[in-house]
Amino acid sequence: MTAVHESKVQLGGVRGGPDVATLRQDRWWIQPVVTVSILTAFIIYSTWAAFQNKNYYVGAQMHRDLISPFYSPCLANSCGAAKFGAFSFGNWALSPALLILIFPLGFRLTCYYYRRSYYRAFWWAPPACDVGDAHNSYSGETRFPLIMQNMHRYFFYAGLVFNALLTYDAIRAFNQPGIGFGVTVGTLVLIVNATLLWGYSLSCHACRHLCGGQVKSFKAHPIRYRFWKIVTPLNAKHMNFAWASLLFVAFTDVYVRLVASGAWTDFRLF
Numbered sequence: 001m002t003a004v005h006e007s008k009v010q011l012g013g014v015r016g017g018p019d020v021a022t023l024r025q026d027r028w029w030i031q032p033v034v035t036v037s038i039l040t041a042f043i044i045y046s047t048w049a050a051f052q053n054k055n056y057y058v059g060a061q062m063h064r065d066l067i068s069p070f071y072s073p074c075l076a077n078s079c080g081a082a083k084f085g086a087f088s089f090g091n092w093a094l095s096p097a098l099l100i101l102i103f104p105l106g107f108r109l110t111c112y113y114y115r116r117s118y119y120r121a122f123w124w125a126p127p128a129c130d131v132g133d134a135h136n137s138y139s140g141e142t143r144f145p146l147i148m149q150n151m152h153r154y155f156f157y158a159g160l161v162f163n164a165l166l167t168y169d170a171i172r173a174f175n176q177p178g179i180g181f182g183v184t185v186g187t188l189v190l191i192v193n194a195t196l197l198w199g200y201s202l203s204c205h206a207c208r209h210l211c212g213g214q215v216k217s218f219k220a221h222p223i224r225y226r227f228w229k230i231v232t233p234l235n236a237k238h239m240n241f242a243w244a245s246l247l248f249v250a251f252t253d254v255y256v257r258l259v260a261s262g263a264w265t266d267f268r269l270f
């Protein structure tokens with residue numbers, strides 16, 4: 001049986017934890033290794049994709065209207081047919097993905113679940129329950145840069161805007177220029193992507209707090225209570241939504257990229 005140690009955590013103090021690295025005999029290291037592997041792969045791929053500045057849109061030439069979530073909304077003149085709305089950053093010479101990436105990236109980076117994961121996996125602070133901490137002192141999230149984690153609720157609002165935009169993209173994917181209304185595999189990919197991102201946002205801790213936080217009596221706030229009842233079970237699945245939406249948003253970019261480059265065919269279902 002694993003021995004349980006009492007770990008004192010104190011701001012500005014010396015970190016607690018077991019006197020030895022750990023007495024755990026199980027494979028506690030698997031979770032941090034898997035986390036590091038997936039997050040590192042995602043960071044490398046998304047950085048590469050964001051700088052590509054091509055193959056992010058499948059347009060009328062292929063009878064499709066599919067845009068990668070990494071590039072939506074596309075706000076530079078260089079976006080061409082993928083351009084969103086009237087506003088433009090003009091002749092922005094770099095990849096248009098770089099104009100918007102801070103919002104979804106900031107939302108993920110400051111997420112309470114991901115914080116727990118990457119503090120454990122990358123910082124080893126601590127890497128797992130009842131395993132020695134790799135650091136001697138603890139300053140919490142009280143100083144720069146970690147104090148920026150407090151911006152999570154604002155990134156949450158930005159995330160909702162992006163979800164609405166990606167839902168709009170999914171609806172547009174039903175349009176097949178030159179053919180008409182229909183469904184392709186790409187349509188389904190964009191729908192699943194938007195759905196998972198809504199699941200990720202609505203299961204967010206900030207969302208649950210927004211619905212039911214700082215309420216002394218739900219009796220006086222029946223509408224907030226209703227929302228709180230809806231998001232609470234989603235909140236219990238936040239970790240699942242976090243991983244599923246992360247992997248699928250990358251897959252959606254891969255899908256659009258390969259169709260746009262001609263490597264894959266976007267099959268029409270009807």
Ligand code: FES
Pocket residue numbers: 107111112113114152156200201203204205206207238
């Ligand atoms: S806590 Fe994870 S997105 Fe808000």
